[in-house]
Amino acid sequence: MDERKKSVLHAIIKDYISTGEPVGSRVVAKKYDLGVSPATIRNEMSDLEELGYIEQPHTSAGRMPSEKGYRYYVDNLMEKEKLTSKEEEYIHYGLMEQINEMDSFMRKCCQMLSKITNYAALVFIPREESGRLEKLQLIPVDNNQLLVVVISHTGVLRHRLIRLPERLSPTAISRLESMLQARLKDIEMEKLDKNLLIEAFAAANRRQEGFSHLLEFMDKNFLQQDGEKVFFSGALNILSHPEFKDPDKLRDVLSVFEEDFQVKNLLAAAEGKGVKIVIGSEILKEEMKNCSMIVSPYELEGEKGGTIGVLGPIRMSYPKTVSFVEYIARELSQLMTGRGS
Amino acid sequence: MDERKKSVLHAIIKDYISTGEPVGSRVVAKKYDLGVSPATIRNEMSDLEELGYIEQPHTSAGRMPSEKGYRYYVDNLMEKEKLTSKEEEYIHYGLMEQINEMDSFMRKCCQMLSKITNYAALVFIPREESGRLEKLQLIPVDNNQLLVVVISHTGVLRHRLIRLPERLSPTAISRLESMLQARLKDIEMEKLDKNLLIEAFAAANRRQEGFSHLLEFMDKNFLQQDGEKVFFSGALNILSHPEFKDPDKLRDVLSVFEEDFQVKNLLAAAEGKGVKIVIGSEILKEEMKNCSMIVSPYELEGEKGGTIGVLGPIRMSYPKTVSFVEYIARELSQLMTGRGS
DNA sequence: TTTAGCACTCACTGAGGGAGAGTGCTATTA
DNA sequence: TAATAGCACTCTCCCTCAGTGAGTGCTAAA
Numbered sequence: 001m002d003e004r005k006k007s008v009l010h011a012i013i014k015d016y017i018s019t020g021e022p023v024g025s026r027v028v029a030k031k032y033d034l035g036v037s038p039a040t041i042r043n044e045m046s047d048l049e050e051l052g053y054i055e056q057p058h059t060s061a062g063r064m065p066s067e068k069g070y071r072y073y074v075d076n077l078m079e080k081e082k083l084t085s086k087e088e089e090y091i092h093y094g095l096m097e098q099i100n101e102m103d104s105f106m107r108k109c110c111q112m113l114s115k116i117t118n119y120a121a122l123v124f125i126p127r128e129e130s131g132r133l134e135k136l137q138l139i140p141v142d143n144n145q146l147l148v149v150v151i152s153h154t155g156v157l158r159h160r161l162i163r164l165p166e167r168l169s170p171t172a173i174s175r176l177e178s179m180l181q182a183r184l185k186d187i188e189m190e191k192l193d194k195n196l197l198i199e200a201f202a203a204a205n206r207r208q209e210g211f212s213h214l215l216e217f218m219d220k221n222f223l224q225q226d227g228e229k230v231f232f233s234g235a236l237n238i239l240s241h242p243e244f245k246d247p248d249k250l251r252d253v254l255s256v257f258e259e260d261f262q263v264k265n266l267l268a269a270a271e272g273k274g275v276k277i278v279i280g281s282e283i284l285k286e287e288m289k290n291c292s293m294i295v296s297p298y299e300l301e302g303e304k305g306g307t308i309g310v311l312g313p314i315r316m317s318y319p320k321t322v323s324f325v326e327y328i329a330r331e332l333s334q335l336m337t338g339r340g341s
Numbered sequence: 342m343d344e345r346k347k348s349v350l351h352a353i354i355k356d357y358i359s360t361g362e363p364v365g366s367r368v369v370a371k372k373y374d375l376g377v378s379p380a381t382i383r384n385e386m387s388d389l390e391e392l393g394y395i396e397q398p399h400t401s402a403g404r405m406p407s408e409k410g411y412r413y414y415v416d417n418l419m420e421k422e423k424l425t426s427k428e429e430e431y432i433h434y435g436l437m438e439q440i441n442e443m444d445s446f447m448r449k450c451c452q453m454l455s456k457i458t459n460y461a462a463l464v465f466i467p468r469e470e471s472g473r474l475e476k477l478q479l480i481p482v483d484n485n486q487l488l489v490v491v492i493s494h495t496g497v498l499r500h501r502l503i504r505l506p507e508r509l510s511p512t513a514i515s516r517l518e519s520m521l522q523a524r525l526k527d528i529e530m531e532k533l534d535k536n537l538l539i540e541a542f543a544a545a546n547r548r549q550e551g552f553s554h555l556l557e558f559m560d561k562n563f564l565q566q567d568g569e570k571v572f573f574s575g576a577l578n579i580l581s582h583p584e585f586k587d588p589d590k591l592r593d594v595l596s597v598f599e600e601d602f603q604v605k606n607l608l609a610a611a612e613g614k615g616v617k618i619v620i621g622s623e624i625l626k627e628e629m630k631n632c633s634m635i636v637s638p639y640e641l642e643g644e645k646g647g648t649i650g651v652l653g654p655i656r657m658s659y660p661k662t663v664s665f666v667e668y669i670a671r672e673l674s675q676l677m678t679g680r681g682s
Numbered sequence: 683t684t685t686a687g688c689a690c691t692c693a694c695t696g697a698g699g700g701a702g703a704g705t706g707c708t709a710t711t712a
Numbered sequence: 713t714a715a716t717a718g719c720a721c722t723c724t725c726c727c728t729c730a731g732t733g734a735g736t737g738c739t740a741a742a
Contacts, residue, residue: 022704024703024704024705025704025705026703026704036715036716037715037716037717038704038716039715039716039717039718040714040715040716042704042705042706043706043714043715045705046705046706056704056705058722058723058724059704059705059706059721059722059723060703060704060705060721060722060723060724061703061704061705061723061724062703062704062705135480137480139476139478139490139492147490147492149480149488149490149500151480151488159490159500233599234599235595235599236592236595236596236599239588239591239592239595245588247580247586250580251577251580254576254577254580255577258574258575258576258577363735365734365735365736366735366736367734367735377684377685378684378685378686379685379735380684380685380686380687381683381684381685383735383736383737384683384684384737386736387736387737397735397736398693399691399692399693400690400691400692400735400736400737401690401691401692401693401734401735401736402692402693402734402735402736403734403735403736
């Protein structure tokens, strides 16, 4: 792969990304003046095709990059395009607006990313590490209801209202509370489900406490947190890219957005360190073979957080989009650090 | 509008709904034998067109219903199509699977509706009436954090973790607790925002309690519940209807699903008693002029709940879809009654 | 009032042909 | 030996044109 071949490949990919049309030898020679004639370019193109970096939709059409070509491009040829300070400001102040509440902030990041890139944006928020149980408190609401509040040593809180089969006296409640507290303290919050409570109640029963009928009123994931979350935004941006004018392809792509876990899998598969570009069939999902993803991890409170990224057509404006994803992931990490709540 | 005109209109609409093609006089005469010749039908059609119930895409094409035609159809001609007992069972047991948790149950209803009708389904859950404050409790989590729990007389619960600027002694906390409790008891939960707390703290300050610096750590909608929620499902079903093969129309419709509040407005506009059918431009949203909606209110715990409905092309299978919406709204109301939590 | 007959309209389809873009090959040049 | 110019060839795209078929509206007859 000599220098000239690289230049030709680079020119073809740049042109194809901006026009969407197969690019011919004449255009390469003229627009990206490499100082040689179209004929020479043709020879180089012929070689590049043999090497698998470009392909022809049909004889007598220009060339367009293959997946391998894109791969080579993002790995070796592409120069990231820096954001202008205007863009950075726009993003920064846009995100600041929603800084108060985690969920809406994440949503905002997602919207911002989709809006500014004009691709679909995805955000994955992992299950939060909630630590060990620190405190359990029972608060009587009225004669029929009892509020169970559980707090972990990291400050994560869960609560649940349960119905009481009968009135419990304040002393009975506080006895139950200290029994449970003693029994469950320091246990992993993740393990806090009904089975564990059954055990705890069984132990209490051995001391004739007789609370076990309470169990009937708790369901299986008693205090289990929902955990993982996925946001996406701008799914419709796909409509504006001509490669998805075919309804079947469109359906393929959009169908993934119908189910959260699919989006999650998508992002999970691309996990890694730093910005990562996944091209076409490298996304191991048949429906996505016409797409590329650019994803980046982000941090929460200085620790590994989730993943944020965009999904667009393979013919994506990589240099700019990479910078956007990178910048927003960094902003997100910074803004989510040291703010509490 | 004599009987024969009605029959012709009915036939045209039925045929058009099932085929999507403009229907000609020959087809009406043959398939829906009215005992007259195509020529007679043609005369009737000519009249119906003059009356505005049907229209022609171009001369020499068959006729198709106008919005007015559909309106007349759903009001006067249509017979609801009963569900088979198989369908009822399928829905019933499908919904039962998710009965435990309100949110996922609503989501399930929505999915069920979209799946079984093959249109897009929408569910609106209104802000819950949460009643008056019954009990306020402060639970220290650690030296830096305080959990505020608020319970209404109807049993609705909200909580919030706040950071403390400094350590507070248990007695200080319980003093604060009883002060707030006394001050805020019986207040409408809806009004519970920061302004109210400022007042409460101000009152406390007059007695030199000095907790007002806590205020800096609360944000504006301190204990405000998010309230309204919107689910939708099966937006992609629209893709399978040929009237949306035009990307612009498709975009119009799908864009509404990008923002919750738009979906909410859509449903809100169609509120009423019983199943309601909204046709084409009756939906007062330009983007939706090619769609119809069938919506129904549902009940929560015997009281007015939210709205559930489907959105599809104007050429919708009304008789069946109405029954589906009706049945699911009824199931939903019944299953959401008398289960607590 | 209904029907049969008939001329007319219009969308759709497929064939045919020209234009244009681009290639591959070959012979020539530096 | 590498680069170039020339040229024939290929293939898509677009336009036109005629044929077909579905369906209508009108008129005259039953």
